[in-house]
Each structure stands twice: as structure tokens, then as C-alpha cells.
Amino acid sequence: MKLELGNIIINDIQFTNEGSKVENGVLYVNQEEIKELVLEDSNIDTCEVFIARPGESVRITPVKDVIEPRVKVEGPGGMFPGWIAKVDTVGSGKTNVLKGAAVVTTGKIVGFQEGIIDMSGPGADYTPFSKTYNLVVKMEPVEGLKQHEHEYALRIAGFKVACFLGALGKNLTPDEVETFEFDNLVESARKYPELPRVAYVQMLQSQGLLHDTYVYGVDAKRTLTTIINPLETMDGAIVSGNCVSSCDKNPTYVHQNNRVIRELFKAHGKTLNFMGMIITNENVYLADKERSSNWSAKLAEYLGCDGVIISQEGFGNPDTDLIMNTKKIEAKGIKTVIITDEYAGRDGKSQSLADADASANAVVTGGNANQVIVLPPMETVYGHLHFVDTIAGGSANNIDAHGNITVEIQAITGATNETGFHNLSAR
Amino acid sequence: MVKEIERAGLPVVHVCTVTPISMTVGANRIVPAIAIPHPLGNPALSKEEELHIRRCICETALKALQTEVTEQTIFDVKY
Numbered sequence: 001m002k003l004e005l006g007n008i009i010i011n012d013i014q015f016t017n018e019g020s021k022v023e024n025g026v027l028y029v030n031q032e033e034i035k036e037l038v039l040e041d042s043n044i045d046t047c048e049v050f051i052a053r054p055g056e057s058v059r060i061t062p063v064k065d066v067i068e069p070r071v072k073v074e075g076p077g078g079m080f081p082g083w084i085a086k087v088d089t090v091g092s093g094k095t096n097v098l099k100g101a102a103v104v105t106t107g108k109i110v111g112f113q114e115g116i117i118d119m120s121g122p123g124a125d126y127t128p129f130s131k132t133y134n135l136v137v138k139m140e141p142v143e144g145l146k147q148h149e150h151e152y153a154l155r156i157a158g159f160k161v162a163c164f165l166g167a168l169g170k171n172l173t174p175d176e177v178e179t180f181e182f183d184n185l186v187e188s189a190r191k192y193p194e195l196p197r198v199a200y201v202q203m204l205q206s207q208g209l210l211h212d213t214y215v216y217g218v219d220a221k222r223t224l225t226t227i228i229n230p231l232e233t234m235d236g237a238i239v240s241g242n243c244v245s246s247c248d249k250n251p252t253y254v255h256q257n258n259r260v261i262r263e264l265f266k267a268h269g270k271t272l273n274f275m276g277m278i279i280t281n282e283n284v285y286l287a288d289k290e291r292s293s294n295w296s297a298k299l300a301e302y303l304g305c306d307g308v309i310i311s312q313e314g315f316g317n318p319d320t321d322l323i324m325n326t327k328k329i330e331a332k333g334i335k336t337v338i339i340t341d342e343y344a345g346r347d348g349k350s351q352s353l354a355d356a357d358a359s360a361n362a363v364v365t366g367g368n369a370n371q372v373i374v375l376p377p378m379e380t381v382y383g384h385l386h387f388v389d390t391i392a393g394g395s396a397n398n399i400d401a402h403g404n405i406t407v408e409i410q411a412i413t414g415a416t417n418e419t420g421f422h423n424l425s426a427r
Numbered sequence: 428m429v430k431e432i433e434r435a436g437l438p439v440v441h442v443c444t445v446t447p448i449s450m451t452v453g454a455n456r457i458v459p460a461i462a463i464p465h466p467l468g469n470p471a472l473s474k475e476e477e478l479h480i481r482r483c484i485c486e487t488a489l490k491a492l493q494t495e496v497t498e499q500t501i502f503d504v505k506y
Binding site: 207208284285286289317319320323324354355356357 | 444445446447448451459461462463464
């Protein structure tokens with residue numbers, strides 16, 4: 001299978017009263033077209049559209065999802081199969097990407113723990129989405145809408161807007177084209193017999209409302225651990241329905257641009273043989289945790305792996321899923337490296353993970369989510385600032401008289417991402 | 428909390444969903460609960476059925492409290 005990602009580099013977003021378009025690296029957006037699209041859903045009462053550029057004094061909160069605008073140019077399927085497109089298998093042909101642009105959805109809080117994106121100041125260093133040109137879509141639901149319907153409406157609206165913008169790049173010539181090829185199992189094994197065989201185990205958050213992930217439209221908590229072609233995930237097969245403690249949740253944008261997959265492709269045929277990708281869930285029943293991790297180990301063995309990289313999503317009880325995956329895969333004689341983050345307390349002195357095992361002896365951390373940061377006031381807030389004392393990482397009366405907000409970095413979207421998609425580094 | 432109370436000389440039964448974490452942190456008597464969002468109930472069941480599972484968990488915990496253990500032990504609940 002071969003996928004070509006054609007990047008159309010976006011250097012700015014501007015509003016226009018004419019039709020939306022992409023021209024000379026600028027994404028021109030007609031707000032009315034976006035509003036009309038969003039308000040097709042009778043569960044959404046109001047919609048406002050804003051632009052947030054890198055370096056501006058802008059705060060977006062509470063953030064629900066971040067999505068990269070893309071369009072299928074050639075080949076089967078379309079964007080976000082199971083939601084916007086039908087369920088044809090994606091991951092082959094050509095897809096155009098508005099590189100540098102993102103759709104950020106916000107609005108009245110659904111639950112209690114969505115995130116913050118600052119476009120400048122110290123908070124901007126902690127979120128990768130301070131570097132993208134963001135079209136912020138703020139939506140409010142009709143009165144009386146239930147939480148899960150509210151979450152669903154905003155999620156779908158975000159996908160629709162991303163597809164609408166992506167389609168503007170369908171007939172453009174990309175500035176650069178990245179080509180990715182992935183062989184079948186037999187061919188892969190034959191091609192690089194001398195290199196260690198490595199697979200990627202991606203754990204998907206699947207604990208319920210605001211904690212869900214979807215694969216081809218299927219709720220990940222209702223699936224068995226399975227194998228997916230990494231090209232499918234690069235082409236929109238996995239989408240986010242979760243943003244709680246947003247530092248270590250994967251917005252849809254992160255799935256579209258999974259760094260672990262990209263790094264494995266880079267190393268493929270050189271230092272390792274990338275054998276495949278396993279997706280598994282993080283459910284709230286113990287039997288599910290046991291079953292899913294059994295299947296991760298079984299599939300890693302089936303792929304003939306010498307080693308696997310496991311990325312977690314979230315923290316707390318998913319630490320147990322992580323350790324179960326690690327223990328059971330190691331017990332098959334397969335080496336593991338885990339990517340996680342830490343909740344080691346504000347002083348960093350507490351135990352980092354809720355669970356542990358001696359076999360988890362190669363760990364990459366995304367940072368300590370309890371680390372405290374002071375976010376100075378921004379000139380403009382898109383969304384609702386009054387939730388910052390109740391989101392995860394916030395606390396009561398955490399805004400001082402000067403407008404400074406004291407929060408743990410767990411409140412910042414993507415701050416401790418566990419797929420390497422963030423700005424924190426020990427280097 | 429389990430360990431601190433035991434350190435003070437009182438036996439403790441830890442009722443929890445993710446028993447492996449309970450094992451890792453060192454609880455001695457462990458009773459498995461239903462699920463993380465609803466450890467002692469199940470919204471999918473009728474009130475009568477829920478009462479039954481609660482009673483089963485509670486009675487298992489009381490039994491565990493009176494059982495001598497020599498190593499970390501999980502007491503499975505019979506529903």
C-alpha cells in the first residue's frame with residue numbers, strides 16, 4: 001500500500017466576503033460558509049468563527065479537538081471514514097493536506113476538563129498548536145442537549161469544517177509530497193531479514209464520555225485489539241472523541257500526524273524493520289483490560305516482533321493497561337519501550353505511574369503533568385475563560401487580580417503528549 | 428490509605444476495580460469491584476439486581492476481613 005501526502009503550506013488564515021479558497025499559501029475563509037455548515041445540525045444553536053495565529057495574544061479554551069484540514073485527491077475512501085466519508089479503507093492514493101492550518105473547536109464546556117491553547121507567552125511553549133494557524137470554531141448547543149449529544153455534535157462539526165477547508169486544496173499542486181509505502185507481512189519479513197522486527201502498539205483512550213476514540217466510526221471500547229495499517233491511521237482512520245486532562249490526550253490532528261509512526265517509517269529498512277501497528281483500548285472493566293492486553297501480546301507475537309514501541313493515552317488506570325501490555329509482551333520474549341507521561345506531584349517527588357513492573361525497564365516520558373505554570377492574561381480569549389478553575393489541572397480561585405492563571409500543565413492541550421507530539425524536551 | 432491503616436494494626440479489605448494496581452501498591456485483602464466509573468453498582472442492571480451484586484460484594488468483603496492471609500489475596504465475588 002502506498003500513500004502520498006501532498007502538503008500545501010499555509011502561512012496565514014484570513015477572512016473573506018467572497019468564497020473560501022486557498023491562494024499563495026493563504027487560507028481565505030468565508031465565515032458565513034462555516035456557520036451555515038455548522039448550523040446544519042439542529043443541536044447547535046450558535047456558531048462563531050475566529051482566527052488565532054502564532055504569536056498573537058490569544059487564548060483558546062476550553063478546547064475540544066484540533067483537526068488538520070485534508071482532502072482525498074486520488075484513491076479509495078475519504079476523510080474521517082465512518083463519520084464524514086463512508087467506511088472504505090483509507091491509506092492509499094493521494095491526500096492533500098493544508099499543512100500549517102488547523103481547526104480548533106471550542107464552546108461551552110461538555111464535561112469539566114477540556115484544555116487551553118495559548119498562542120503566545122509561556123503557555124505557547126507547552127502546546128504544539130500555538131504553532132499552527134488555527135480556525136477557531138466556537139459552538140453553543142441548544143438548551144437541554146444531553147452531554148453525549150453535545151460532545152457528538154461538536155465533534156462532527158469539527159470534522160465537517162476540516163473537510164470543507166481541506167476540499168479547498170483538492171485541485172492545488174502541493175508544495176511538497178511525502179510518500180509512504182507499507183508492504184504486507186511476508187514481503188516485509190523477506191525484505192530486511194537482518195534488521196530487528198519492530199511493531200507499534202498504540203493504546204487508545206476508551207473510558208466513556210469525553211474519553212473515547214473511534215476507528216472507522218467504531219467506538220474503540222467496543223473493539224478487540226486489532227491490527228491496522230499505519231497508513232490508514234495517517235489517512236484519518238482514527239479520530240478523537242476525548243480531551244479530558246488534555247495534556248496527554250490525542251486530538252484528531254495527532255492521530256493524523258502520529259510521530260511514532262513517522263519515526264518508524266524513517267527508520268524502516270535502515271535500523272529496523274517496521275512490521276505493523278496494533279491498536280488496543282483502555283477500558284474501565286478489569287476483564288477488558290486483561291483481554292485487550294492478552295491480544296496485544298498475541299498479535300505482537302504473531303507479527304514476529306523482536307521489539308515493540310507502546311504509546312499510552314492518558315494516565316491513572318490506563319497505567320495498568322500499559323503495564324499489562326508491557327508485562328505480557330515481554331513475557332513473549334519481545335522487548336518493549338513504553339512512551340508515557342508522569343503525574344509525579346507538583347514537586348515531582350511522587351510515584352510517576354499508578355502501576356509498575358520490573359519488565360517496564362525502557363521508558364520514554366512526555367513530562368510531569370503536575371508541573372505548575374503561570375499563564376499571563378491574553379488580550380483575547382476565544383471560548384470561555386471562566387472554566388479554567390474547574391478544568392483538570394486548574395483549582396479554585398486560580399486567577400489572580402492581574403489575570404494571571406496558575407495551572408498544572410495538564411490543562412494545556414498536548415503538553416505531555418505520549419506519542420512524541422509536543423514541545424517538551426530534556427535536551 | 429490501605430497500607431497506613433494496616434500499619435496502625437487494623438486489617439483492611441480493599442474493594443477496587445483495577446486489582447493489579449492494588450497488588451502493586453501492596454494491599455493484602457482485595458475484593459474486585461464492577462468497573463471504574465461504578466465500582467459498587469451497575470447502571471445497566473435493575474435496582475433489584477444492583478442490590479444483589481452490592482450485597483455479594485459487601486459480604487465477600489466482610490468474609491475477607493475475617494480470613495487469615497499469608498500473602499496478598501484476591502477474594503473473587505460469587506454473584
